[in-house]
Amino acid sequence: MDANAADDDASWPDTDPAAGSALPDGPPWRAAGGIPGPARGKSLNPPNKRHFLAGVKRGRIREANSVVLRGYEEAVGDDVALIAAGHARFNAWTHRYEINGRSYGVEENGTVFPDAGVGIVNMNRNEYAALAALARAGGASDQVPEFTRDPRFRDNPQAIATAQAVYDGTYK
Structure with missing residues (x-):
């Protein structure tokens, strides 16, 4: 499959929760079995506290780190729920889910981490x-x-x- 095929697909559902689609209960959010990529069939958890300013004090310092800016915490949680519901585009090239101007990876244990985009600082x-x-x-x-x-x-x-x-x- 072409890595950019998902980006060209105009049939993706609306990703704006305010547009009338309710977010599923969670966390964790059980990802649909039919979604592509590493989230398929997993219970997805929000990003580790080290990715938020409130958790940075004791966060593990890695070579590369991503931090969610103040004011985007709720949006990031909503994005994880939307990924689980199948509303995000999976980019097979980067192995990231893209939604609402942000991209996310999924760890083997189902923890989602912010990668880049609006409200995320690398x-x-x-x-x-x-x-x-x-x-x-x-x-x-x-x-x-x-x-x-x-x-x-x-x-x-x-x-x-x-x-x-x-x-x-x-x-x-």
Whole structure:
């Protein structure tokens, strides 16, 4: 199958819950057996807390990290329900589900993770570590001694600036 075939299919159902389609109960949301990709037949769970600002304080720092901006938390939860209901497009090329301007992957255990798109910020290891430190300090960068001592931050002020913008809600 052509990886872009789903994108060309005009018969996809409406993905806007406000348009009258009710979201299924959950979490977890049982994915329909007929949907393509790794979600098929699994119980889908929302993203791990490390992907939300409220869970960043203790989140595991990986090489690549994605964080949901404030104000998009509910939309991301709704997207997971819509993926389970079969309303998302599966991109076979990227192995991601695309819905409402965002893309998501699904782990083997059924946990959905945000990958990219509206309201999702991709952060490298240093940016995410800076965000975690800011979160533990309540957003006060002057209360994070590592920012002036640790070379990962001292030599990389852009990581701190990105983290501060995400924390403050001013990231563009």
